[in-house]
Amino acid sequence: MTLLDFNRLVPAHIQAFEAYAPSRPDTELMRLYGVNHLHRLNNNENALGPPPEVFQIVEAFPPRAVPVYPNGDCFDLRRVLAEKFKKNPAQFLVGNGSCEVIASVIKAFCEEGDNIITADKTFAVYEWVAEFSGFEAKLVPLKEHTFDPDAMLSAMDGRTKILFVCNPNNPTGTYWDTPTMIDFLDRVDNRSLVVIDEAYCEYVEKENFPDGLALMERYPNLIVFRTFSKMYALASLRIGYLCGTSEVVDIVRRTHVVYSVNTMAQRSAAAALSNDGAFIKDTRKMVTEAKLLVCTMLDELGLTYLCNQGNYLMVHLPFSDTLMYRKLMTKGIMIRTMTGFRFPNWIRISLVQLPVMAEFCRAFKQIFQEE
Ligand SMILES: Cc1ncc(COP(=O)(O)O)c(C=O)c1O
Known part of the structure; x- marks a missing residue:
């Protein structure tokens, strides 16, 4: 039988392309990091759920x-x-x-x-x-x-x-x-x-x-x-x-x-x-409150961040974004590392309800002060 020759079959641009690896399922991540809950602040989802x-x-x-x-x-x-x-x-x-x-x-x-x-x-x-x-x-x-x-x-x-x-x-x-x-x-x-x-x-x-x-x-x-x-x-x-x-x-x-x-x-x-807009209003309010809470903490810590439009913000860390990711995961919080997206040692955080943002701020501050 002739050996399969991938080099001949696969176009050069596919050979050169590196596939994106999505994150593992929440249940798997919770098991890996030994936590019983996971706040998803990695994908800019609307945590209020649909209308x-x-x-x-x-x-x-x-x-x-x-x-x-x-x-x-x-x-x-x-x-x-x-x-x-x-x-x-x-x-x-x-x-x-x-x-x-x-x-x-x-x-x-x-x-x-x-x-x-x-x-x-x-x-x-x-x-x-x-x-x-x-x-x-x-x-x-x-x-x-x-x-x-x-x-x-x-x-x-x-x-x-x-x-x-x-x-x-x-x-x-x-x-x-x-x-x-x-x-x-x-x-x-x-x-x-x-x-x-x-x-x-x-x-x-x-x-x-x-x-x-x-x-x-x-x-x-x-x-x-x-x-x-x-x-x-x-x-x-x-x-x-x-x-x-x-x-x-x-x-x-x-x-x-x-x-x-x-x-x-x-x-x-x-x-x-068909929603009359009340849902959008509530979501925007949630995001505005979350921005205020997180930005106040980032200002106190003297960190550089980008907080503009959208339900997310970015923070520049003085250490590895992967380290911050791993440490936050052990506290049941998932954020997005940005080095792979050409922002070395930045993280992106989705903005959700205040109690979760407060939990994020406590965890972030503790890790930041330990490093
Ligand atoms: C700017 C932008 N465009 C498009 C998408 C893709 O959205 P969808 O879930 O509709 O594929 C995203 C998702 O993160 C996004 O951030």
Whole structure:
């Protein structure tokens, strides 16, 4: 029998790509660290859980719906989205998390020799999908922890198909205001597509924060990504979407796997959107209170941190982020180490209810003082 020759079968860009290792299940981590509880401050989930309207859907989900395929193109949900955002249902494409729509957009527009542009320190999936698909990801350094529009424009060439702007940025929380976004879109001048990833937009209360869905009327090359994982707390159901002109969406749909979004996710997302906003208000209040508590402690300790938009903040440690991770884990608190995301010895912390934040502050302070 001929020996299997991986070098011949596996493309060079796949051979060079290092797979991302997700964290182990909570039960396994609790066993490993010898703790009986675990506060998840690592994934920017909304610890309040989804709006009450979603509980009704989940609790009453009929077992007879389980053997039936979901709606293949999220027909009903796209109608709800269209109604809410005053668009046409054909302008929405729903995916198994917004991660899936990132992949669909890159597949739809890039071919051999093309590139995408994004920041060096942002949500890494744009870069990863481009690279494991064999396309160059040009990574433009952040300027003062913010996407740098001039440098992104300078990096463009005739093969740049998509510019990804994460607004507000995960993990720095910085954002482009409306004039900055408009100026950028004007200067891109339809030469490439621009994706604005608004995964955390519902957390932003700034008047000058641009609404990508509104800007789309003026810029046909604009695509906006949103997710139900963050504010709406549907992370385990995996549902997110993009909105663009119907022409752009028609192209992306060709590369998008139909039936990838399950029925419970589709119904829960529609229910979440029916909330009158009280839920968003409560979540924002929780995040504001958490920021105050944690930042006060960080100021007392004299640490450098980034606390901007979104339900997360970052702290620079004077020692190893992995050490802090391990020590916090022994106290039942999971945070995100950031060295692997080009922020050496920074950690990112999700902002949740005050009692948990107080527990985090006590543990963090104790570890910090021991080191
Ligand atoms: C900026 C950003 N975009 C997209 C996503 C992916 O979200 P989803 O759960 O919808 O795939 C995340 C998740 O962390 C994110 O931080």
